[in-house]
Ligand code: PEP
């Protein structure tokens with residue numbers, strides 16, 4: 327029977343398909359004894375599971391390519407280590423079940439590795455992953471990590487970290503539903519980057535059985551479990567009508583009276599460029615370079631590798647603007663070689679620009695690579711620093727850019743309330759601002775962006791957040807400099823009109839949102855956007871602000 331659940335819709339569109347769960351930690355198998363005459367069969371089961379997991383890891387490696395392929399092939403070899411398999415056999419011969427034998431043999435090997443010097447100790451996490459996969463297969467429970475499926479599916483997870491998603495096959499994921507996470511979580515950002523519908527902050531999602539058909543509406547936040555044929559048809563035709571209406575509006579972003587607001591794309595690397603071009607992005611407003619650093623958390627990618635990736639993005643936008651953000655490591659994107667391991671509160675610790683200023687060699691390599699990548703290209707390169715707190719931060723970043731001989735505009739992200747409050751002082755050092763409204767909301771409301779329970783406070787319609795946007799935009803206007811938004815706030819079509827009314831000069835978002843924002847902006851004049859912005863700022867809550875802006879924009 328059809329039931330309806332409701333979370334927070336964070337990426338437009340409709341997805342209908344079978345549920346696959348992102349597997350979580352594997353439980354310890356019970357230590358029960360088996361009779362001696364079952365040992366041979368159990369040993370066979372264990373060996374079969376090992377072979378299947380190794381083959382699967384190799385297949386996933388082939389799919390992923392690059393550095394990930396090496397990691398996965400190394401894991402496949404670990405799984406088939408003859409010493410380990412011999413130990414599993416021995417344990418089963420004296421009464422363990424296959425799953426318990428695997429579990430204990432890996433535990434013994436793990437202890438050996440953990441004590442065998444830094445390099446091998448670093449492989450412990452890989453070993454645990456291999457063990458979890460073999461035990462999950464033996465127990466018949468979902469594999470940890472990305473689901474094993476050849477058919478397209480709707481992914482349900484607690485939340486998705488950037489590292490979880492590196493191996494996700496975008497052609498198989500129809501949509502996402504997560505229990506945790508708010509509108510600015512990585513699950514939401516990834517869904518928009520892939521252009522698939524998504525709903526977050528839905529606590530009951532984990533209980534939907536594997537294989538159940540669901541229909542996800544990423545605009546309303548509704549999930550229909552076992553939808554009727556009529557419901558499916560209704561959703562599919564509404565979604566097709568919306569898409570047709572969108573493709574009717576094309577060209578650069580502008581209000582109906584011609585006030586230009588460039589619509590730019592947020593990208594994580596060259597792989598996101600085709601979708602950005604297809605959506606008609608006028609450039610890139612946020613190139614999140616940390617995705618290049620996720621392949622190997624122990625060291626930065628080489629200068630050559632960085633030049634290649636940056637050039638691939640820069641080349642795609644001749645005469646366009648490409649805003650590259652230098653590495654934003656720490657907190658929700660930790661990197662072993664940069665992020666201190668013992669911070670009591672990583673979101674308030676050494677992250678973003680702070681960690682780059684502590685590791686000037688990493689910043690220098692990145693800036694040099696950018697400079698080389700842009701050589702001879704007609705692109706307008708802009709480079710910005712994440713997590714700028716004050717003028718001293720902005721100056722340190724601008725100095726580093728100058729020292730690296732970078733021919734580009736230097737800018738600061740406004741993600742910390744202090745930067746919005748003192749935007750004019752920061753603009754004495756840099757040439758543009760870019761509002762990272764995801765972190766700005768997190769720090770303004772003391773609400774972790776990864777925690778679904780505080781999603782209400784992460785809502786970018788909060789009037790206090792709009793006040794900080796207005797302060798930054800006014801400061802930029804007074805200094806005749808630009809102030810864009812590259813946080814997820816820019817991808818909400820109605821809010822995009824309000825941001826325009828607040829004086830923001832460009833909007834950058836996941837490519838899939840660009841047509842929605844373009845179409846909505848084209849329906850309203852700048853004066854209407856300004857009135858909607860005043861109405862939203864006069865409200866006392868995010869919901870009231872949304873309604874007030876809606877009333878202004880639909881009433882005229
Ligand atoms: C932001 O904080 O709004 C932002 C754009 O950066 P990220 O989401 O990568 O932290």
Ligand code: MG
Pocket residue numbers: 712741762764765
């Ligand atoms: Mg940020």
